[in-house]
Amino acid sequence: MILRTFGWSAALTVVALLVALAYQGPEALALVAILAVLEISLSFDNAVVNAKVLDRMAPFWQKVFLTVGIAIAVFGMRLVFPLVIVALTAKLSPLRAFDLALSEPHRYEAIMRDAYPMIAGFGGAFLLMLFLNWVFEDRELRWLGPVEAALARFGRLDQLPVVVTGGVLAAVSGLVADDPAEVMIAGVLGMITYILVDGLGEMFSDAGIEETADEADAAGAPGAPARRGGPSSAALAVGKAGFFLFLYLEVLDASFSFDGVIGAFAISTDPIVIALGLGVGAMYIRSLTVYLVRKGTLHEYVYLEHGAHWAIGALSVCMMISIGHELPDWLTGGIGAGLILVSFVSSVVRNRREAAAEAADEAADEAGTPEAAADGAPADPASMIDR
DSSP states (O other), X not given: OHHHHHHHHHHHHHHHHHHHHHHHOHHHHHHHHHHHHHHHHHHHHHHHHHHHHHTTBOHHHHHHHHHHHHHIIIIIIIIIHHHHHHHHHHTOOHHHHHHHHHHOHHHHHHHHHHTHHHHHXXXXXXXXXXXXXXXXXXXXXXXXXXXXXXXXXXXXXXXXXXXXHHHHHHHHHHHTOSSHHHHHHHHHHHHHHHHHHXXXXXXXXXXXXXXXXXXXXXXXXXXXXXXXXSOOOOSSBOHHHHHHHHHHHHHHHHHHHHHHHHHGGGTOOOHHHHHHHHHHHHHHHHHHHHHHHXXXXXXXXXXXXXXXXXXXXXXXXXXXXXXXXXXXHHHHHHHHHXXXXXXXXXXXXXXXXXXHHHHHHHHHHHHTSHHHHHTTSOOOHHHHHHO
């Protein structure tokens, strides 16, 4: 299963490394490998959240996510997106921006970094909306019990995620941003994007729940109720609901990739090298997403989803802070990886505790059987009558 899931990622790695070697020699090969590791470390929490959404999509849309989606992720976000940002910021054509990246890489990097406050405003607001919509939801299973219970009580106030995100944007744009208007506009666009994609997914899911449930019954899979924390859907989203889940995943991936794209300039300013390295990393994140779905990891380790969402909240805060103060990549990546690791350990401890409790219950049940009574344990009166 590992070979089948990660085979394409391994093949792409070999191709990318060979292209880098032919492009600029061993140095480019090493830079591509470093960038791939950077992307994987920064986006691991993305894989966990993606897996949770992908698990609710029909097989067709899962395949679209892994084919069309990976093309968008690799070529769109890691190559075209930086060029578009530079073209818009410097008022150049995309071709001129690409030529600038090759001929004047330091100027190209400077333009990208100048545009970072707007990028971070958009991505930070989108991810913060995602986190708040999830953490303000009341749920039976809680990882950080008292904290999540208190936040769920606050979540009874309607539209609280919008209020909190808007307040954070106002504070950040007023206190740390050099151009408050640009950051505020970008952040509001991030909020609008989340609300729009989430609302459309919920609307089409509600309209198609009956149809989807019938298809799930025909396939032998029970339907599941819609939930917050991402576009709602039935157990297997099809049609328009599946499309908007796919769209949601692409926007989510884009928001996660902003940090990686900007951080990559600390390693290389060559757009080809950046695209190759981050593309390889993005491919492994997609493969990891599929692996988590097929193995049922999120069902077995139930706190992983919690850890991933708290990591998203931490990343959104880091992006907001980085608008005015540069933060090292190891900090943003380390916080996310640390939260997921702790949630995994918590899941293992919970599973062992439940297994021990089940074993104790089984032992108690066996102690009440007639056979146990013959060995000196008290027997059930009804069983004695039967005997």
